[in-house]
Amino acid sequence: MKNKKEKGESKKTLTRREFIGRSAATAAGFMIIPRHVLGGAGYKAPSDTLNIGSIGVGGKGSSDIRSVSSENIVALCDVDDREMAKFLGSEHNTPEQKAMYEKANKYQDFRVLLDKEKNIDAVTVTTPDHNHAVIAMNAIKRGKHVFVQKPLTHTVKEARLLAQAAKKAGIVSQMGNQGHAGEGGRLINEWIWDGAIGDVREVHCWTNRPIWPQGIEAPKDTPPVPDELAWDIWLGPAPYRPYHPAYHPFSWRGWWDFGTGALGDMGAHILDHPFWALKLGHPTSVQASSTKFTKDSYPVAEVVTYEFPARGKMPPVTLKWYDGGIMPLRPAELEDGRMMGDSGGGGLFVGDKGMLIYSTYGNNPRIIPESKMQEYKRPEKTIPRSPGIHEEWVEAIKKGEKSTTDFSYSGTLTEVMLLGNVAVATKAKNTKLEWDGKKMEFKNLPEANNFLHTEYRKGWSL
Incomplete structure (x- = not known):
């Protein structure tokens, strides 16, 4: 895909990023003129608008881009020209968005985008899991603010390194677990902290995923790579293997080399709420049981x-995760005929004074049975409400603030989720893994530490 010809840049002594950060302070020394006087009702000054490059436009990438389209989308990148064409022609784009997207420079290689687009302030990263860290780290090292879809990374070590890098660079980061911005998550926290169900020592979380093939061998046939697809860039740091539609564009989630399975896909949405409400941090141990898996697939x-x-x-907590159709036992407190969570999954807090159940993304939290919910006197809402997972990231950049699921939070959450995959991979060792979060190592099975990261293909690094 050919990039649009770049326009010449005029000489300047102050970058856009510096201007955005300083404009509020500078305004204090001058007469304040209402914005509508300068530009009419609804006017948005160019200095208030971020320049964003979006990497990954297919699938969830399309909604991530639209969700930050209040800003200036100056560059779009996707390894597959078919996905780019599909996105540009989508009926979900407004006329204004369509015009902006058509004008944006187009790329297949994120490295070229970051090299050429010197004036972008931020990037969104919505690619298969195995490419998240290398793209985000490249952007962070250039001082760009980053929004990365869940799960933050493919490995435990990548999550640790990204969080450290984001802190060192002083950029605004956000992981795309949208339930963290919802009303339900805040209600869960406020009720738990209010003591609505007493001390919580047990939590159950489940999902209907995977909804893609898992537990299978890699395909043996080797169809030709589509002309529109940059397969080598799609592979990124993963070990080389021939192209197959079993990997791209959707089912990569079920393969060890590319995705993080059902736990990585939905844990960021469902485990997030006990992690947040109970202030969990790192576990002391993790163990797993599972159906058969292969060297290729979860x-x-x-x-x-x-x-x-x-x-x-807060007392110690045992948290159990279930997927693939397995669910915890139905509590006696839940009325007959009432669904546990929703069709996508949910969670159950078990306290010494009651239970609280919620649906996927933290939606619809309720104390059970419903009679107790009706009796409960809800506390005052004390947690600031979010305008949305993307909107709060943009707002945090402009105000120089911290977003709610920045990498200092979502990095640890991701590490915890991915420890579950390590426990699955090592279950044949018949050992409950003892975890030292500070040292980032397993204390009683050193060989399990080999699963905390993967060896990158030659030419790729963080």
């Missing part, structure tokens, strides 16, 4: 058990 179903230590006045 199991069809699994149960992962984490044990967390006491945190301040």
